[in-house]
Amino acid sequence: MHRNITRKIRKISYSKAIREGIDQVMQESSNLVVIGEGVPDPKSIFLTTEGLREKYGKKRVFDMPLAENGMTGICIGAAIDGTRVLMIHQRIDFALLAMDQIINNAAKWHYMFDGQMTVPIVIRVIIGRGWGQGPQHSQGLQALFAHIPGLKVIMPATAKDAKGMMITALRDNNPVIFIEHRWLHHIEDDVPEEVYGSDIDKAQVIRRGSDVTIVASSLMVMESLKVAKVLSEIDIDMEVVDLRSVRPIDINTIMQSVVKTKKIIVVDAAWKAGGIAGEIVAQVVDNGFDLLERAPLRISLPEHPVPTSHYMADYYYQDAKEIAEQVMEFFGYQGNKESIFDLLNTGYHRDVPTKNFHGPF
């Protein structure tokens, strides 16, 4: 007799997917707590913690004093004792206050005590952008975390991964930095209803192509996919690799693609110097010095903070249009670039994620 397992898949947003992942792991492990400034408040961290306090109560879902460094240490202390912790910062910039605890304690406790203890903590940090977030509320700091052995650092791009990688991260026995981009929160994707974990150490080819390998992470995956679609019309066939994890970097998946395309472009919404893009290029060269037909290209942010004023910030970010421009340049494309740009024009202001977004953050 066949049992028909109907696996329900439906479209939900990235933030709903995160919420579902947290909810499902809270159900399966009663020693998981969630804490962060605003977790149970009416805005519930962009709806990612909505209803959790009501469902799991005040002993598992916590608001938090404004004390990022001390509270991170407190969470690490609890995690060492076997209380699994999900800690949330509304901006990655606020986690900077906690770098001592993250780097000196969370990342090293297991190692420096010879593996006798573990630190099962996930720290969610959100990269802001637009509507005048300015220099202290919108930094792409992934490289800072990825530099640290002992941390796992992930940047899911799709709602499906947001849920699956959240589940895996929460089940992991190591500190995991879960980096989200504010502009991904509203984007919907097919997400299975069931409980599933997705790899947190693997990249994934998200679009097959033969001419060039584009490695991107987080929001830049979405931008790169738009570019790939449009450039296919001028016969540039991009293979897009969703990096997913910035520590470790899954060089095998990247190399499999580069072996085929013999060209690599990395898109990383962060500063170039000392960044993830450079690290990937270095690893590609280490692993395939003879493979490359052209010098690799890194598409990153200008080497200065982002100003608040949209009159300037609009020219700071490297989105689909800027990526397309550089890819066409990379291929020496001589045709009409303006018609390509037209296809990539969103038709609304560049400092908002959606047409009707009016801040405040």
Next chain:
Amino acid sequence: MIKNVVSMTTQYPCNNSLVSDGSALTDIFRRLLRIRRIEEAIAVRYLEWNMRCPMHLSIGQEAIPVGISMHLTDKDHVFSSHRSHGHYLAKGGDLKGMVAELYGKETGCCGGRGGSMHLVDLKVGFIGSTPIVGGTVPLAVGNAWSASLKNIDRVSVIYFGDGCFEEGVLHESMNFASLYKLPVIFVCENNGYSVYTQLKERQPNRKISGIAKSHGLSVHKGDGNDVLGIASIADKAINSARNGEGPQFLEFQTYRWLEHCGQNDDDDLEYRPRRELLTWKNKCPIERLKTHIVEQCLVTEQQIDLIEHDIKTEISNAFEFASNSPEPSPAQMRNHIYAS
């Protein structure tokens, strides 16, 4: 939008030497009203979506910086955080520069780089505000330390909220300020909330001021909606700091009328007890002073109308200035990465 204020105000209970000085009180009234009207104008025009940055308005909390700034000179230095319009304006910060900054224009007080959360006006000693909670607290202490190292007669003021009191850096800063008896004024604007979270959800039932006292600071507490009371506390505290008596900690109870960030009244979200907002609106710092000076016949209705009129003109000029100001060119964002 801002709902109309209920004008049922509490009596003015201040026994201060200022209470009967008509021209001084009228001036204080003007300063308070000016900040209120500026922020109301911002709230209304925010909906045009040309001020494209997060905006933390201080409507309801105007009395604190007004009462304090009365005793500061342009040589004294002020630092602040995300909710800084009132601090900036009370210190004499240029209105046009501020509004242009909100519009992201080249003529803004930091050339459009900062927006609402990053104000500066060095001419009047407003050194800077930034939105990482606690970020500027040690800078103010460093500012006072530097003044004492250089033997400069100056006090440094740092404004922060009840939420900031939870940050470790605040306590590290108080410790050092106290150790070296630095001329710094810590001003805690206790509005009872950090975003949607009540104080009692974040701090145990003990006094904020008690902790400051334990750090060795001189502590003063007051009603943050009583501008004359604030002024007399500030007078004393600032003088003590100037006289080498060390850091001062001022805690004022007050209340934010609008949402944490943005132009709306968000009382419908019910994170605050019912009628709490109304109770505080009835303690409006501006209505309170106005009632006093009107009842004591220290000001005439015509004078008040004139003040309103002047403020209105100043505000519309500032918005016009901002609207007509040039946009910064994209290339300008590459300036000032390093000092020469």
